Amino acid sequence: MLITDGSLVAAIWAALHPRTLLLTAVTFLFLTNYLKNRRPKNHPPGPWRLPFVGNLFQLDLEQTHLVIQQFVKKYGNLISLDFGNIPSVVVTGLPLIKEAFTQMEQNFLKRPITPLRERVFKNNGLIMSNGQTWKEQRRFALMTLKNFGLGKKSLEQLIQEEALHLADAIGEEEVFRNWEKLKLFVSRMMDSHRKDWNPVEPRDFIDSFLTEMAKHPDKTTSFNEENLICSTLDLFFAGTETTSTTLRWALLYMSVDSEVQEKVQAEIDRVIGHGRQPSTADRESMPYTNAVIHEVQRMGNIIPLNVPREVTADSTLAGFHLPKGTMVLTNLTALHRDPKEWATPDIFNPEHFLENGLFKKRESFLPFSMGKRACLGEQLARTELFIFFTVLMQKFTFKPPVNEKLSLKFRMGLTLSPVSYRLCAVPRL
Template sequence: MLATLGSLAAALWAGFHFRTLLLGAVAFLFFVDFLKRRRPKKYPPGPPSLPFFGNFFQLDFQEAHLAFQLGLDSLPRVRREEVLDLIIKSSIISQFGKDEPEKDKGSYRRLIMSTDQEWKEQRRFALTTLRNFGLGKKSLEERIQEEARHLVEAIEEEKGQPFDPHFKINNAVSNIICSITFGERFEYQDSQFQELLKLLDEVTYLEAGRWCQLYNVFPCIMKFLPGPHQTLFRNWMKLKLLVSHMIEKHKRDWNPAESRDFIDAYLKEMAKYTGNATSSFHEENLVCSTLDLFFAGTETTATTLRWALLYMAIYPEIQEKVQAEIDRVIGQSQQPSTTDREHMPYTNAVIHEVQRMGNIIPLNVPRVVTFDTTLAGYHLPKGTMVLTNLTALHRDPAEWATPDTFNPEHFLENGQFKKREAFLPFSIGKRACLGEQLARAELFIFFTSLVQKLTFRPPANEKLSLKFRMGLTLCPVSYRICAVPRA
């Protein structure tokens, strides 16, 4: 009997051709993909998608936020109140997705992309440590003022000739977070630090590109193929190596009784959990958390300031009004401080309008609902990724008088500064930007210091553009401006 069954099985196997097996395997994979992509009852509608690739080929990766805004017409639109409710309501505290390409190298972000208990521990420690090293205190504001003087002097060295302000601004802004994380600032001519900033800039651009998103779809295949995603991996490893060198340098002269900066404080925290394999305080997380602070503390504020100088050069009449208010409130010799902000409504409104129009994180950061919930009558199962379209919010005609025009009056009412609920550049809720207070102080002091001492103009016979480069942030394309010292 067994011999008969064996012969029958052998005969059946011999009757199968490789082509038949291949077609069967493909059909099975398509069936599994179909089951995965079936929409639950009352799920938000969306455009038709391809097997495996989903809507990958429908997106324009150069203008992804506009594709969501205009192209995917079958996506549901929700009101501002519903967006705010989704982000802030405690019953659906959301966690960021972690499909970052660099996770393949074990380095996805700890303060931004980590989840659950690890995120709580790392964020709580980071906030406490930032406060200990000056966040919200006069000492940190004085560091920003000092760095603003260095930046003005560096730009004055251009003697009114056309120059690209990109890395001067990045260096200045980065020095603030570096003073907290590394315990030192870096000169603008420091070649090693300039290399670090260029790596950061390239990572910011590559990570949102088509190749890196394709890696997210097929990581097991893409990690063996050449392309920009491999450059991203190499850059992340270089950045991690540079931070690791900083940590080793700290270890050599570390004094547990006196923490000089974030790295020292983290080493002290790690020492408390020596031998505890379940602790989230270990060297890998120290490297990644330090990179988080360095990235977030540099890129977003520096990009906003680059947009600010560009808008001032394009709208000289607005720049003149800012300078008139500066002259009236603090004069030419006094260093701007955050206490001046409440007496300078127009300057404050201009900075907010730069953030609205610059729109540097147009789709916010991806969030994942932690359990089943309802939004605008639609059912969102646990694990659904949600993108908050801040472009729609910041350019909503129902909220803004001239949504597509740079207009500081959006934030003014009877000559006084007016807060707007439809303005969310730092997001809201428990996952809001932990450096918001620092960023606001930096934007005001750097911007006011620059416009106090310099007038920004387009180079002769050159027309400035508001075109942008899409990456993790929406930044202006490279541009040159002239910075003329004020009389």
């Protein structure tokens, strides 16, 4: 029987089993993925990756920061990990962190494009934006916060007032979980502000932003409604979520270690007493309380891998090549639990921040990150933590309910927070 070329191809095609075709297609896809994502020469070492998913199956998403420490022990202080199709490196140890974020900072200023950023933030706000938008929004936020009293007595008085409200409403919580609901909440606040907005007398951040928007009606800058919403929520998150989570860790540690709580209260009674409110001016006279707050931040470790950055140009770090576009994670967990830096790295111990009875700053303590991308609300957060914590310790003794055992386990969310717990707040007479 004579078979033409066309008929021959058709016969061969028909003879192929569908499974063979599927296997061929899958093999081709895997090979394409491998060639596209293979690591360049002199790339930092790391565990073996799977096509498409990278190292995701090797990471427990509930405790990624702890699993990473096992890889650090095996591969060193600069390791590669791929989160899906996002090539990443994890930087461990103070010398490398300082080299990346001070000496080579211009190459590490950018935020990476992750699914979360792409869907929620885009290039808006203070935390996840890049380029001109980031510069404009950060400069404006710092200027506005200073105009409203950041670092001044007037703002401290507002914090003191809020601390009293917190003490009055202890045990109550307002929780926003849905991003769209949050955006709607801020949007309604904007509408409310517009009704009686006076550009000459701004009352808060939203009023000031509306004034800045009015200066640029042609929309040639980043001052628009979407950035107003995102920047407001960034400030809310950075100034509220992180502070409240740290306070939750603080109350938990105080309830677990009653001896530390008693020492804090003794210092408060000696320096401040019961009659007046704590002030940041008291901080220098209260080294033990200050040390306890810092130790809570070290152990609480609420942002264990820092906010990610991205390599903006091909770079060399620790002798390894980092291609442009690589995501960079800072291993704050290892830094804050380094046995070379901390006498008892895994135990809550305020003595880590004390020397001869005086408060001691530690270079290996970076809860607010470092460099130009460091938390712009650091000063505000430090003030809030000191006043809120001191007011609560001044007015209450915290202890677990009868026959209940407290747990120091954590859960992963926007921040690393304690699992749900119950406390008794016993008023101090």
